[in-house]
Amino acid sequence: MSFHTLDARRLLCPLPVIRTQDKVKQLQIGDELEVTSTDPGVMQDIPTWCRINGHQVLETKQNHYDYIIRLKIGE
Numbered sequence: 001m002s003f004h005t006l007d008a009r010r011l012l013c014p015l016p017v018i019r020t021q022d023k024v025k026q027l028q029i030g031d032e033l034e035v036t037s038t039d040p041g042v043m044q045d046i047p048t049w050c051r052i053n054g055h056q057v058l059e060t061k062q063n064h065y066d067y068i069i070r071l072k073i074g075e
Helices: 015-024 042-053
Strands: 003-008 032-037 056-063 066-072
Touching: 003 015, 015 032, 015 042, 032 042, 042 056, 042 066
Parallel strands: 003 032
Antiparallel strands: 032 066, 056 066
């Protein structure tokens, strides 16, 4: 298992989800990815995308203007 990050700041919907999807394609099952975005929509969009695609949301948090979602890559 390895840990990866994705900076999706200053991108508006649907780009953060698209960048997340592109990044996940490069990762292995069990890897973790932390996505940082300034678009509050990701707090619903990425968990929904994860549910549909079999990935697990480990944590969501907000830090000032950043919205941070940590997910675990599933099958």
